[in-house]
Amino acid sequence: MVTAMLVLLCAVLGLAVGSFLNVVIVRVPLRQSVVRPRSRCPGCATQLIERDNVPVLSWLLLHGRCRTCAEPIPVRYPLVEAGTAALFAVAALRFGAAWVLPGYLLFFAVLVAISVIDLEHFLVPNRIVYPTVLASVPLLAAAAALGDDGGRLVRALVGAVLAAGMLLVIHLISPRGMGMGDVKLAVLLGLYLGWLSLGHVFLGLLLGFVLGSVLGIALLVTGVRGRKDHLPFAPFLAAGAVLAVLAGRPLLDWYLG
Numbered sequence: 001m002v003t004a005m006l007v008l009l010c011a012v013l014g015l016a017v018g019s020f021l022n023v024v025i026v027r028v029p030l031r032q033s034v035v036r037p038r039s040r041c042p043g044c045a046t047q048l049i050e051r052d053n054v055p056v057l058s059w060l061l062l063h064g065r066c067r068t069c070a071e072p073i074p075v076r077y078p079l080v081e082a083g084t085a086a087l088f089a090v091a092a093l094r095f096g097a098a099w100v101l102p103g104y105l106l107f108f109a110v111l112v113a114i115s116v117i118d119l120e121h122f123l124v125p126n127r128i129v130y131p132t133v134l135a136s137v138p139l140l141a142a143a144a145a146l147g148d149d150g151g152r153l154v155r156a157l158v159g160a161v162l163a164a165g166m167l168l169v170i171h172l173i174s175p176r177g178m179g180m181g182d183v184k185l186a187v188l189l190g191l192y193l194g195w196l197s198l199g200h201v202f203l204g205l206l207l208g209f210v211l212g213s214v215l216g217i218a219l220l221v222t223g224v225r226g227r228k229d230h231l232p233f234a235p236f237l238a239a240g241a242v243l244a245v246l247a248g249r250p251l252l253d254w255y256l257g
Contacts, residue, residue: 007092010105014088015055017105018081021113025080028113028128029121043071055081076116084112087242094246100143100152100195103136104245107192111238114185118234124181129188133160136191152195159194159201160187166205182233189241193248200248208233208240 020034026042027034039048046068052058059078066073087108095101110132118124137157144153163186171178186205193200216231244251 003093003096006097007089010088010092011085013105014085014109015081017088017109018084018112019053019055021084021109021116022077022080024113024128025076025116025120028125029117029123031127041066041068041071041073044069055085080112080116084109087112090246098143099146100140103139103143103195104192106132106135106139107188108242110188111242115235115238118181118232122230122232124179124185124234126181126184129181129184133188133191136188140191140195155198156191156195159198160190162198163187163190163193163201163205176230178233182237185234185237189237193241193244196245196248197252199252200244203248203252204241204244205237206240207243208237211239212236
């Protein structure tokens with residue numbers, strides 16, 4: 001019963017956070033404030049009234065269009081909101097009422113924002129990565145202290161160094177293939193994967209590379225992308241990290257026999 005309530009609460013929180021992430025996704029690449037002004041229609045700049053700003057539901061009731069000017073509202077908006085809610089719910093299932101749950105909710109939310117921004121702008125914003133790392137260290141430190149498990153914090157810090165170091169080597173060898181934004185993102189990935197185990201760090205990065213390679217080959221074969229076209233890598237790193245967090249233990253147990 002407690003777990004079901006926690007999952008429901010986290011899902012509702014995820015809807016609200018997803019709505020805010022849509023603002024972040026639009027404004028951060030433009031170097032605008034994510035606080036002011038309030039949400040507006042991108043077409044007519046009309047400030048949204050409260051009933052038109054309800055996550056997912058408002059988009060459905062408005063049939064994906066602005067009430068004032070009928071400008072289409074991108075389907076990305078409800079997808080981000082629903083996706084964030086789903087990630088928050090599975091995080092609650094994965095960690096329960098553990099002290100570390102708030103940290104992973106932050107982690108998943110940031111991965112959603114960075115993934116969409118990288119897909120749209122080929123950019124991993126420092127304005128998101130740096131503050132998240134700075135917030136994550138004390139969050140994980142508090143979880144370690146409250147859970148009486150300082151070893152996890154040490155592993156998290158080691159994981160951050162390992163993940164960033166591995167991607168930095170790749171960046172130095174092939175700057176075009178691996179951007180510095182991905183290297184900085186790896187610090188964040190290493191923190192949360194390292195909290196679970198150093199094996200999760202390697203697994204998460206491996207899954208990211210596998211997913212990126214498979215989709216990259218598919219895009220080349222179908223002619224959607226050429227050999228010289230850039231492919232944003234942050235979404236694959238994020239997907240690999242999420243898979244490692246949610247299913248890393250059984251995958252590692254299977255691999256290790």
